[in-house]
Amino acid sequence: MTFDPRASAHRVRRARAAALVGAPALVVATALVGAAGLAAPASAATPGTSGVVKVVGTGTPASCTPAALAYAVKSGGTVRFDCGPKNVTIALDRTLFVCNTTTCRHPWQDPKAKVVQQLVLDGGGKVTLSGQGARGILYANTCEESFGWIDSRCDTQTTPYVLVKDITFTRGDASRTPAGKASVGGGGGGGAIAMRGGRLTVQRATFRENRCVQQHPDAGGGAIRVVGQKESARVLESTFTDNACANGGAVSSLQAPLLIRDSTFTGNTATGSGASSGQGGNGGAVYFDGTRQSVTIERSTIQRNVAPEGGPGVFYVSNDRTGTLTITDSTVTKNTGARFWTHKFRSIFYLGKAFVRSGSTID
Numbered sequence: 001m002t003f004d005p006r007a008s009a010h011r012v013r014r015a016r017a018a019a020l021v022g023a024p025a026l027v028v029a030t031a032l033v034g035a036a037g038l039a040a041p042a043s044a045a046t047p048g049t050s051g052v053v054k055v056v057g058t059g060t061p062a063s064c065t066p067a068a069l070a071y072a073v074k075s076g077g078t079v080r081f082d083c084g085p086k087n088v089t090i091a092l093d094r095t096l097f098v099c100n101t102t103t104c105r106h107p108w109q110d111p112k113a114k115v116v117q118q119l120v121l122d123g124g125g126k127v128t129l130s131g132q133g134a135r136g137i138l139y140a141n142t143c144e145e146s147f148g149w150i151d152s153r154c155d156t157q158t159t160p161y162v163l164v165k166d167i168t169f170t171r172g173d174a175s176r177t178p179a180g181k182a183s184v185g186g187g188g189g190g191g192a193i194a195m196r197g198g199r200l201t202v203q204r205a206t207f208r209e210n211r212c213v214q215q216h217p218d219a220g221g222g223a224i225r226v227v228g229q230k231e232s233a234r235v236l237e238s239t240f241t242d243n244a245c246a247n248g249g250a251v252s253s254l255q256a257p258l259l260i261r262d263s264t265f266t267g268n269t270a271t272g273s274g275a276s277s278g279q280g281g282n283g284g285a286v287y288f289d290g291t292r293q294s295v296t297i298e299r300s301t302i303q304r305n306v307a308p309e310g311g312p313g314v315f316y317v318s319n320d321r322t323g324t325l326t327i328t329d330s331t332v333t334k335n336t337g338a339r340f341w342t343h344k345f346r347s348i349f350y351l352g353k354a355f356v357r358s359g360s361t362i363d
Contacts, residue, residue: 052077061088064127070094073138075102076116076160081127089128089170095178096129098140098160101148115150116160123167123205131172131210136190138164142197144182155228157197164193165203169223174212174245186254186289187218189245190225200226200233207238212245214271215279220245220252220287222268229256232296237262246272246280247315248287249305257293260286263300270307270315275339281308282349283315284335292322300330302347306337313347313362316355323352329359 054072056079057064064083072079073096081088101113121138123129131137140162141147143154150157169192177183184196191210193200207223222243226233233256240250240263249268251258265285272280276289284305288295295316302313312335316325325348335347342350345362 054079055082056080057082057084060084061086064088064090066090066092066094070096073097073119073121074099074104076119078120078122080122081124083127087126087128089130091130091132092135092137095131095136096138097147097178098138098162099147100142100144100150100157100160103148104146105148107148107150113148118159118161118163121162121164121167123165125166125204128168128170130170131191133171133173133211135172136174136178136192136194137169137172137210138162138193139178139181139184139190140195140198141182141184146180154197156230158199158230161199161201162195163201163203164205166205168206168208169193169210170208172210172223174225175214184225185227187216187220187246188212188225189219189221189248189252190223191221191243191245192223194221194225195229196227197229199229199231201236202234202238203236205238207240207243207250210243214244214246216246216272217274217276217278217280218247218254218289219280220248220254220283222249224251225254226252226256226258227254232257232259235260235263239263240265240268240285242267244269244271246270248283248285249307250285252283252287253290253293253295255290255293258286258288258295259298260296260300261298265300265302266304268305270309270312273308275309282310283307284312284337286314287311288316289319290323291318291320293318294324294326296326296328297330298328302330302332303334305335307335308337308339310338310340310349311347312336312338314349316348316350316352318352321351321353324354324356325350325352326356327360327362328357330361332360332362334363
């Protein structure tokens, strides 16, 4: 099943037109760190543009609070950590939201609102973010009204650009969309990172034991779910272990091109059943559903993942047969459970324009 990312664009046009003729302003949540009226945490930097560097913490693990991190993340910039010399796990009591503007309001309503050009979330190799099995970890959505709409075409925005690097995500759970927020589309997903629109790069990150809904025909991405992005979401030098969702145990892309390079996927599971006409179960490690968008996998290892339906390693469907799946210098083997597959490749299910393979071992 495909997804039309323009479904809510008409609401944006109506809201903007209403604001411009003096209709009552929309009520937008501008503080995402707690109840209305709470001041920003003392250890969080003032929201700013992409050039601003923010440091969460003052040198101790206790100073790296979920509230300080949420406040730093919401308006973009570069977010780093000062939690002391040792590795630290931040147990989140809320999902981290990335707004589309620095005040989380529509620019035509708030002249101080600036476009969030990028968020760099840099764990420095020491930070683990845990959703505690109760919530998704990071959520960005260009069509979420309470994050501020930039213009009338939320579905074509290439900002914010989100880069997460040198960080671990564990026990994120996107079985439910964050309270009061819209789904990223197609049933949702993304226990660690759920993102609609904008651009995403993940570099040197580790994803362990993240989850989303267990049964659904289209929902996907136990760790990462990207929807409607115009430029390739990039997964670089990263590791995915023991993540699970109805489809795409580790990574799911819906109408978004995807590049995976120098990464490892092991022990991830598609938990659904009945395939797209039932309740999922496709793509033990990687799941793609779209049209002309392509998926490229380079120098990566995809082994011992499980899907009861199609593609326990990789599931790729271009619904109009215009997209391409390319696997180069990679190992895609020992993936199990498939009820259907492509040709001799039990690890793969593919429908599209071309399935390009070179220098790879695929079974």
